[in-house]
Amino acid sequence: MSRNLNNVSPMHGHPWTSQRRLLLELLHDAEGYVDAKELYRRASARDESLSPATVYRSLNLFKELGLVDEMRLGKVRCCYEIKRASEHQHLVCQGCGKVIEFQSPYVRKLIQAVRHEYGFNVTKAQLYLEGYCLECQEKEKSDSPCAATQGKHHE
Amino acid sequence: MSRNLNNVSPMHGHPWTSQRRLLLELLHDAEGYVDAKELYRRASARDESLSPATVYRSLNLFKELGLVDEMRLGKVRCCYEIKRASEHQHLVCQGCGKVIEFQSPYVRKLIQAVRHEYGFNVTKAQLYLEGYCLECQEKEKSDSPCAATQGKHHE
DNA sequence: TTGAGATTGCGACTCATTCTCAATCAGATA
DNA sequence: TATCTGATTGAGAATGAGTCGCAATCTCAA
Structure with missing residues (x-):
């Protein structure tokens, strides 16, 4: 244990x-x-x-x-x-609310860039991406074939 | 106008x-x-x-x-x-509370990567970086020469 | 100018989070 | 193991951001 x-x-x-x-x-x-x-x-x-x-x-x-x-x-x-141990970031689907975790080397690169360009010492990085997951895009497409992938047309 | x-x-x-x-x-x-x-x-x-x-x-x-x-x-x-018009992200200094704006091509790359790998259609991206700005790091250094750049040792 | 429908100000409300304080608990010491 | 001290806890009040309902007011198209 x-x-x-x-x-x-x-x-x-x-x-x-x-x-x-x-x-x-x-x-x-x-x-x-x-x-x-x-x-x-x-x-x-x-x-x-x-x-x-x-x-x-x-x-x-x-x-x-x-x-x-x-x-x-x-x-x-x-x-x-x-x-x-592993750093990860979150994708949040506006359609179904699902949270997807992901990792990307670009986050590290970004932090390095910020340190170089601004002398800023990053202690915490949070990337928050909102959008629509694959399933919700499919669903949207079959509901209204023209307005697909756009999302949020009305409440 | x-x-x-x-x-x-x-x-x-x-x-x-x-x-x-x-x-x-x-x-x-x-x-x-x-x-x-x-x-x-x-x-x-x-x-x-x-x-x-x-x-x-x-x-x-x-x-x-x-x-x-x-x-x-x-x-x-x-x-x-x-x-x-220009997308930008924010650095927030934990020392003085200052907010620094910055841009980076890595954000766009990250969004592309997410679209490719997860089929996730990003509509909004927010990167939030916390840490210490140059001035606060300098200040810290002159206050306690050994514990520099670490930040947040005690309240 | 008029009228329908949207917006406003107000005050009451919701709801997450913090505060206060007396009672209780964890952990160091004898 | 018993005792002691300071930290933590539960309860409920307080705070503070944000929302809601409603009557009065406003915008804008006709």
Whole structure:
């Protein structure tokens, strides 16, 4: 078991409470991003007395300690996911809401370019791409053959 | 005058009210991004009776009509700016809060790559880079010579 | 000038997130 | 293991961005 959720605390001296253990465990198991609300829903299913404030407080702590990544995926709410070794970015489909992860060497190149041209030392890069996934484009095409791939014609 | 703020409405049939005229004018003059709150502050200085709700409603309409770009620059609030011909991205300095605009051909390449690899049709791309600008790095260096360029060691 | 329909201001509302504070807990020490 | 101290927690109030409903007002086409 390489996750060190059991004995060694990754909390840098902050107390390793049952609430934090539960929340980190759920974040690990989430396989992707969750927002605070959803995390609270899942957590309170296992610990009734847990309060939303604790979820927010813990997420902020995890963020500070670099245990989770915070991102905005087009919604008002932030989403969180356990920090992984590989950097990746997100495609968000405006049609079905699906989030696709992807990696690209261009992100690294971009960061290098920014460092060279502006002397800017990048600590966090988030690329957010919105659009339509393949399935939604197909669906659109069969609904109205002429207006395909354009999307968002009316509400 | 090429701004067409006076006679021809860019509103696609939506009434060209004094409030909307004022807000668009302020957005034009803003030279960069403003958030809804700041826009309301500036607008209500010139029209006391203007309500915050109108600012939000107008910004949503402008967004829908493609007159402004909406982005999140690390804060909870959204920021808005008049849509310009040239695409650009933002660097946000964690030290001084400064926002630097930049352009890079890699963004376009990235979008092409995404289209090829995932068949994803990108309609909006936002790259958000956080880090430390040159000045803040210099300042940091002179404050603590060893911990330079790292940033965020403690609160 | 008129009338229909859209927009506005207002105030109430929603909803995410933070704050306050007393009770409780984690973890170091004896 | 018992004790102690400071950090964390739950509960609920507070904050603050953004939305909604409605009556009054405005825009604009006829």
